[in-house]
Amino acid sequence: MRREAALNAAILVALIAVPAWAHLSDEPFTITLATRAVILALAAVGLNIALGIGGMVSFGHAVYFGIGGYAMGILASHAQSYTPMELFGLSIEGTKSMLVIWLVAVVLSALAALVIGLLSLRTSGVYFIMITLAFGQMFFFFSISWAAYGGEDGLSIYVRNGFPGLNTLVPIQYFGLCLAILLVVLWFNARLARSPFGLALNAARQSPARAETVGLNPMRLRLVAFVISGAITGLAGALFADLNRFVSPTMFSWQLSGEITVLIIIGGVGRLMGPVAGAVVFVALEHLLGGLTEFWHIYLGAALLLVVLFARGGLVGLIAGRPGGGGGGHG
Amino acid sequence: MADAVLSTHGITKRFGAVTASEDVSLELRPGEIHAVIGPNGAGKSTLIAQICGGLRPDAGRVELLGRDVTGLATPERARLGLGRTFQVSALAMEDTVLQNALLGALGASGRVWRFLGAALGDRALRAQAEEALGRVGLAEHAAMRVSELGHGQRRLLEVAIALTLQPKAFVMDEPMAGLGADGSKRMTAFLDGLRAEAPILLVEHDMDAVFALADRISVLVYGRVIATGTVAEIRASAAVREAYLGEEA
Structure with a gap:
């Protein structure tokens, strides 16, 4: 428990120190990398609530990431072309305000998670993985054929969206904004894991029969967790699209679902900072090895193999040991 | 009848x-x-x-x-x-004895849709859970993980959870x-x-x-x-x- 707290603090300090150093030594690209890590971490924190606490192996979380991305892309593209969006006879103005975009991203991805969850949570195991994957592919192919918003080529946004009081185009400011969101969500995640809901969800994963016998409905618990999970990943999608000022069907791809899953496994499934540790390692490998060889995924695969074979609790588990008993097992 | x-x-x-x-x-x-x-x-x-x-x-x-x-x-x-115990213990093995008992109290209370406060900090639920553990003689094992309990103690915990449902x-x-x-x-x-x-x-x-x-x-x-x-x-x-x-x- 102690060691995990120290490790968590070290990861957070590194997340602040590296971009601060990069800012002082004028290395904006490093800040962009750190921002990328923070946003991927946020997406994975979302998935980790479903996967780690709830035990739902969703292989389609790119759906929510993509919905967040397209929420940003569509709203901002209408704003930059000064043409309102026509929807069911309603005329909706686009927007360049991040706050509005985030709200739309969160609400839409939560709704999608509700519908997908209602349909797929009837299944479990491999069938659940397959059905979530299938939903992911549906969204992917839909976005490819959606010519109004760039189809296969995606959508470019010229200027990053605005946030009151910040110049989001300055890398360190956008990084700070993303980090602040990640911290708030991590705080929420930590509280959630210890809350009555977290206790029940955690128990429903370990023994559904037990949960039912004390009057709890495992399906309802999982569905609510799935919606929260999707909403967080959706928010990450909006931030990711804004980081790149570009959104494309890749955000809906199964590879992206896989990457979010992989970085949780590398970091530590169900551990609070697992997704963050995983995202940092993932982005570092991607950058360092990606510069050496096009086939860097081979090394990522090797790292994943090592973790699965020798460090089942991921990096956090390797360093901090088993989770402490005091906090729903996820402290 | x-x-x-x-x-x-x-x-x-x-x-x-x-x-x-x-x-x-x-x-x-x-x-x-x-x-x-x-x-x-x-x-x-x-x-x-x-x-x-x-x-x-x-x-x-x-x-x-x-x-x-x-x-x-x-x-x-x-x-x-209806309070039930299982033939083969169905418990949250990674959780502590207290957390398992608390789960029963939580289910009985119906107040599960709380996302921020700590479950262990809910005094009413905790008192209910601790009382049930005390009755079956598991009070001193409250902080232990269920996976570390002996078989007999798990059977008792099954009964304790059922007790929390009153x-x-x-x-x-x-x-x-x-x-x-x-x-x-x-x-x-x-x-x-x-x-x-x-x-x-x-x-x-x-x-x-x-x-x-x-x-x-x-x-x-x-x-x-x-x-x-x-x-x-x-x-x-x-x-x-x-x-x-x-x-x-």
Whole structure:
């Protein structure tokens, strides 16, 4: 428990120190990398609530990431072309305000998670993985054929969206904004894991029969967790699209679902900072090895193999040991 | 009888050609321990599943406190006051003993949709959980992880969780299983006192425990109740001897 707290603090300090150093030594690209890590971490924190606490192996979380991305892309593209969006006879103005975009991203991805969850949570195991994957592919192919918003080529946004009081185009400011969101969500995640809901969800994963016998409905618990999970990943999608000022069907791809899953496994499934540790390692490998060889995924695969074979609790588990008993097992 | 706490009325369940329950009518009256015995494959587990809500009978109905609960799912029956323990312990193994007991209190309270406050910080729930642990003698193990508990202690935790529900009726599936002579004796003493709180439908293989505890016994063979009566009546029944006790002796 102690060691995990120290490790968590070290990861957070590194997340602040590296971009601060990069800012002082004028290395904006490093800040962009750190921002990328923070946003991927946020997406994975979302998935980790479903996967780690709830035990739902969703292989389609790119759906929510993509919905967040397209929420940003569509709203901002209408704003930059000064043409309102026509929807069911309603005329909706686009927007360049991040706050509005985030709200739309969160609400839409939560709704999608509700519908997908209602349909797929009837299944479990491999069938659940397959059905979530299938939903992911549906969204992917839909976005490819959606010519109004760039189809296969995606959508470019010229200027990053605005946030009151910040110049989001300055890398360190956008990084700070993303980090602040990640911290708030991590705080929420930590509280959630210890809350009555977290206790029940955690128990429903370990023994559904037990949960039912004390009057709890495992399906309802999982569905609510799935919606929260999707909403967080959706928010990450909006931030990711804004980081790149570009959104494309890749955000809906199964590879992206896989990457979010992989970085949780590398970091530590169900551990609070697992997704963050995983995202940092993932982005570092991607950058360092990606510069050496096009086939860097081979090394990522090797790292994943090592973790699965020798460090089942991921990096956090390797360093901090088993989770402490005091906090729903996820402290 | 109107005053039965829990009753089944002609429940029947078939799996293809196999009839697991045939026209089973049982009742659990206030203050009693009603034991259900029968050889392996007699349909005891199927019967429990239908009483607790895991299986829907093909015909017949289940009543709890005079209310037809046949169409209700397991969680709803639990909230109405059915406390169940499992034959094979079903516990959150990674969690602590206290967290498991707290889960029972939480389920009973229905206040599960709280996302921010700490579950362990809820004094009312915690008091309820700690009291139940104290009653079965697990208080000093509260902070232990369930995976580190011995088998006998897990059986006790099963009972403690059921206690946190403050149920109107208990359904216990082989609470003595794997307990050994000593543990079995202690569990027997505990259940003996518990019946005054809420009646117990006890499915058990341990005949010493059954004969020591039961006010009435029902004998299940091939899905049918072949006899119901007091310990003396069951011991004396020729049909029971032939179908069941004879095999054991």
